[in-house]
Amino acid sequence: MVDRKTLRQVSEELKTRIAQGLYAPGQRLLEKDLVEEYGVSRGRMREVLRNLVGEGLLEFEEQRGVRIRRLDRKDATDLGRLREMIEGLAARLAAERMPDAELERQLVTLGEQMDQTAAASDAETYGHLNREFHDLIVRAADNALLATTLDRLRVPLFRLQFVEGLRRETLEERNGDHQAITRAILSGDGDAAEAAMRCHVRGGNARLAALADRLFL
Structure with a gap:
């Protein structure tokens, strides 16, 4: 072949x-x-x-x-804590590169799309947009080693976080986090961007820890 x-x-x-x-x-x-x-x-x-x-x-x-691969709860916790630190750094680096007109346009567009899908309780579409949002910030950070490391951490966690679906309240809460991250990045405030992203990922880690035992090894 x-x-x-x-x-x-x-x-x-x-x-x-x-x-x-x-x-x-x-x-x-x-x-x-x-x-x-x-x-x-x-x-x-x-x-x-x-x-x-x-x-x-x-x-x-x-x-x-x-x-x-199936994760046990410790695997998921360990991956989640590493992801918190690395995604926080990505947000900081993205903020430090501002102003960037194209990055601003893309963040604003994604924000509008996520507002609409959260209001419609469209968890599947929201999941795709969520991935685009985080990928955009990683690209904006412009650090190849960070991107490679994070890619290995996120895939199994992404599957777990969305496998059960998300309620409208959860989507709106997560979207509020995204708005705070976007504001900090667009203002060029690295400290605020990192803090907002780490808070966002910690929330996802907490929801992950509450998932049913059947989803883990």
């Missing part, structure tokens, strides 16, 4: 589906099915799977292949 996609493209597609919960925690991934689904050779898919095992998103089982 001729590979129609690059290693990075396949990896990003697979990570997105893991984040969205399209593969269940603990689910085995069959190489032959993935080869057909993603349109790549067995060699390329094996390399992708090896890389995702290395990133902690998949687990290798002797004689059984790979499966979606």
Whole structure:
């Protein structure tokens, strides 16, 4: 088979589906099915799977292949606390780079879209916009090592946080956090941006800790 996609493209597609919960925690991934689904050779898919095992998103089982990694509560807590610090730093760095007219336009546009989806209780769309919001801030931080580290932390947590859906009150609360983060970044206040982001992530960590036991290892 001729590979129609690059290693990075396949990896990003697979990570997105893991984040969205399209593969269940603990689910085995069959190489032959993935080869057909993603349109790549067995060699390329094996390399992708090896890389995702290395990133902690998949687990290798002797004689059984790979499966979606399941987190226990300590794993989730540890990842969440690291994410708080790193996302806080990303917000600070983004604020320090202001003013940036394009960043401002994108943040304002995303804010308006999240206002609408929160009011409509559209948790699925809100989840996608939430990811875009956080990704935008990471890009604005312009720190490749930070971006790589955070990407490894967020995917399994994103799946857990949205797998149960979010109530309108929760969406509106989270959106209020986003508005505070946006105001701080646009004002160029690094201290306030970091504090607002860390508060936001701590809230998400608290909700994650309250999830049902069946979602954890």
